[in-house]
Structure formats: structure tokens, C-alpha cells
Amino acid sequence: MRKALLAGLLVLTACSSPPPQAPPPPPAPAEVVLGQTVVPGTKAPSGHIVPDVVGKNHQQAQDTLQAAGFYKLDEEDATGQKRMLVMDRNWVVVEQIPKAGTVLDPKETVKLRSKKYTD
Template identity: 50%
Template sequence: MRTITSGVIAALVLTGCGAGAPSNPAAPPAAPPKTSVRLIKVPAVVGKNHQLAQNTMQAAGLYDLREEDATGQGRLLIWDRNWVVVRQTPPAGRRVRPDTVVTLFSKKIGE
């Protein structure tokens, strides 16, 4: 005849009772701890030449920059100094995370 030790019995009892399970299964799981992220105020660059606008964004701490031809012609902005920003997203003044994508919509100066 085999004898069951008290440790095995305790393990079986705890397992059967759901030990370790949350006391309220309907409760949402605990949120992970929040880390403090420094938000950056998006600078206003509409009306500035494209190169200065890029420099301004980077000086503020925003480096994930995209650029688009605001006329819809799909042209590449080869000489940034020959273009002027006519719209930006996110808008100036909004507070964003440092990894936010900023898109500058520009057209050639004089268009």
C-alpha cells in the first residue's frame, strides 16, 4: 500500500480550489506600470521654408519626419530650401510623444 505525503495532499487541495487564481475573475487584469514619457509641444512651421521646418522639428526632439508635395503631384522635395510648408500634422501646439510621425506638406516657393 502506498502512502500519500501531506505535501502532495496540500498541492492537490490548492490546485482543486483554484489557488493562485484571481479572487474576482470578472475583474480586469492589472494595468502594467506606466512609465513617464516626456511630451513635446509640436512647433508651428507653416509658412517656413521646408529645410528650416525640418530643423525646427528636430530641435524640438521630433525626428520621425515625413514630407509630401502639397500640390498632389507627387514630386520629391530634392532641394528643401526651395519649398515652403503649407500644412503640418499633427498641428502646432499639440503635445505628442517623441516617436510621433510628423508630416510636412510643402509646395515649391512661388506656386
């Protein structure tokens, strides 16, 4: 009788073990946020997303790009007069290279083409 009771307890113990755990769900896709590094392993290239600064004054555009992680900036007079952009707040960005939304290594250059508000 004792052996039967022990055998029954062993069967109950074996049946009461927790079920095997399911593997964790795959990570959610990365959400695109300006200035955020794209998650490695996704189909997107690694780098930062270039923000849209066209239409902003030149100083504000530089501040926006730097906040997004881009510090290597180039600038030029978009009118072709080859003027130096001395007072950045007097200029408006009319073109940026590369375009907004591009994923770019932050070590690469972003070029701002601007003109004076009075042009």
C-alpha cells in the same frame, strides 16, 4: 528648592522647542515651452509640444522640429503632383500634421506638406 528649579527648567525647555514645520507648498504648474516634455502628473498628456512651422521653408521647418525633439518626419508635395522634395530650401510648408501646439510623443511622425515657392 532645587527640585522646583529643575522642574522650572524642564518646563522652559519644553516650551522653547521649535514649532512644527508646515508642509512645503505644492509645485507650481509647468510652464509650456516648445519642445519641452510636459511634466508627468499634470492633466496634460506626456510628450513634446509640436512647434509651428507653417510658412517656413522646408529645411528650416525640419531643423525646428528636430531642435524640438522630433526626428521622425514625413513630407509630401501639397499640390498633389507627387514631386519629391529634393532641394528643401525651395519649398515652403503649407500644412503640418499634427497642428502646432499638439502634445505628441517624440517617437511619433510629424508630416510636412509643402509646395514650391514658384507654385
